[in-house]
Amino acid sequence: MNDRFKIGEIVGMQWFLYKCHWEATDSLHSLTDWSFPLTEEFIDSLIGGWTESSLLYSRMAEHPLWEQIGRSFVHHYYQQFDLDRNQLGTLYSDTSCLTWEGQPFQGKAAIMEKIASLPFQKIQHSITAEDHQPAPDTCVLSMVVGQLKVDDDPVMGFHQLFLLKNDNDKWICTNDMFRLALHNFC
Amino acid sequence: MNDRFKIGEIVGMQWFLYKCHWEATDSLHSLTDWSFPLTEEFIDSLIGGWTESSLLYSRMAEHPLWEQIGRSFVHHYYQQFDLDRNQLGTLYSDTSCLTWEGQPFQGKAAIMEKIASLPFQKIQHSITAEDHQPAPDTCVLSMVVGQLKVDDDPVMGFHQLFLLKNDNDKWICTNDMFRLALHNFC
Numbered sequence: 001m002n003d004r005f006k007i008g009e010i011v012g013m014q015w016f017l018y019k020c021h022w023e024a025t026d027s028l029h030s031l032t033d034w035s036f037p038l039t040e041e042f043i044d045s046l047i048g049g050w051t052e053s054s055l056l057y058s059r060m061a062e063h064p065l066w067e068q069i070g071r072s073f074v075h076h077y078y079q080q081f082d083l084d085r086n087q088l089g090t091l092y093s094d095t096s097c098l099t100w101e102g103q104p105f106q107g108k109a110a111i112m113e114k115i116a117s118l119p120f121q122k123i124q125h126s127i128t129a130e131d132h133q134p135a136p137d138t139c140v141l142s143m144v145v146g147q148l149k150v151d152d153d154p155v156m157g158f159h160q161l162f163l164l165k166n167d168n169d170k171w172i173c174t175n176d177m178f179r180l181a182l183h184n185f186c
Numbered sequence: 187m188n189d190r191f192k193i194g195e196i197v198g199m200q201w202f203l204y205k206c207h208w209e210a211t212d213s214l215h216s217l218t219d220w221s222f223p224l225t226e227e228f229i230d231s232l233i234g235g236w237t238e239s240s241l242l243y244s245r246m247a248e249h250p251l252w253e254q255i256g257r258s259f260v261h262h263y264y265q266q267f268d269l270d271r272n273q274l275g276t277l278y279s280d281t282s283c284l285t286w287e288g289q290p291f292q293g294k295a296a297i298m299e300k301i302a303s304l305p306f307q308k309i310q311h312s313i314t315a316e317d318h319q320p321a322p323d324t325c326v327l328s329m330v331v332g333q334l335k336v337d338d339d340p341v342m343g344f345h346q347l348f349l350l351k352n353d354n355d356k357w358i359c360t361n362d363m364f365r366l367a368l369h370n371f372c
Contacts, residue, residue, distance in 0.1 A: 099317040131285040137323035143363045
């Protein structure tokens with residue numbers, strides 16, 4: 001496989017990713033379309049070297065693939081959370097773990113029960129910083145720092161992490177941890 | 187294997203873990219001793235179910251094994267960071283990733299160069315909240331929220347995550363992300 005063909009494939013994959021991202025953020029009904037095939041090139045991009053892949057993909061797009069996956073996921077997650085958090089279940093599996101302000105929950109059902117039970121009507125998230133890395137077992141690790149506004153309460157800082165894993169051509173959140181920034185100032 | 191024997195082994199493992207933790211936090215020279223064998227029971231405790239293992243281990247000790255591993259690691263990390271951050275290299279491998287305030291670094295050498303170059307003489311970390319979860323590929327995922335004081339500057343909030351993986355009976359930090367809490371209030 002020569003470089004041009006390989007780069008051509010990557011461009012195609014990136015276009016596909018952007019398309020999925022656009023579909024996912026444009027319509028609630030496309031939630032299950034937020035997927036990405038686990039191809040050989042994609043695995044290479046995850047495990048084949050941080051610096052090398054950054055350099056390669058920086059020529060093709062602004063960010064490496066795993067960063068685009070992380071970014072797409074977190075932006076989609078907060079948009080969905082703010083619109084209708086009861087629809088977030090498709091992003092978790094039955095073994096996913098959530099730690100919400102120190103409380104542990106496992107599995108889609110328990111996680112969704114917790115998220116649905118949060119005591120507010122309206123919420124609006126705003127991301128101020130996000131970091132993404134390739135992680136072992138072809139996962140993508142994301143950390144988000146941001147602000148949220150709940151009903152008529154004052155704005156609060158928060159931070160959240162997500163570990164994403166490809167499962168049957170869908171990206172699943174295997175691990176999720178959330179904390180309000182209040183804890184920085186205890 | 188009956189339950190009593192299995193629980194007896196777990197007690198032994200937990201004692202060993204506490205011993206490693208004590209050694210690691212008591213003496214700088216025991217840094218390389220901060221290891222834990224990847225036994226069948228340990229893998230079970232990581233992947234064998236969040237709720238079940240929590241219930242089982244809560245009868246034996248205050249926290250499940252993966253939480254003890256995460257706690258031991260983060261407490262050791264900050265103690266070592268505050269005493270002599272140039273000694274942190276043994277916690278990273280040549281493929282570990284660090285994102286420090288949005289800047290990416292890969293490999294023990296690049297990570298240690300960054301940490302050594304941080305522009306302060308004295309630093310003191312204080313953990314205010316920490317969360318730990320079992321993650322895919324028998325990893326342990328930890329998120330820390332805390333405060334730090336650098337030289338004579340005011341106290342600042344920070345948050346940091348670590349993904350830990352067992353490598354040849356040693357726990358290695360494969361992924362590390364650090365952000366000051368300032369970003370919550372941009």
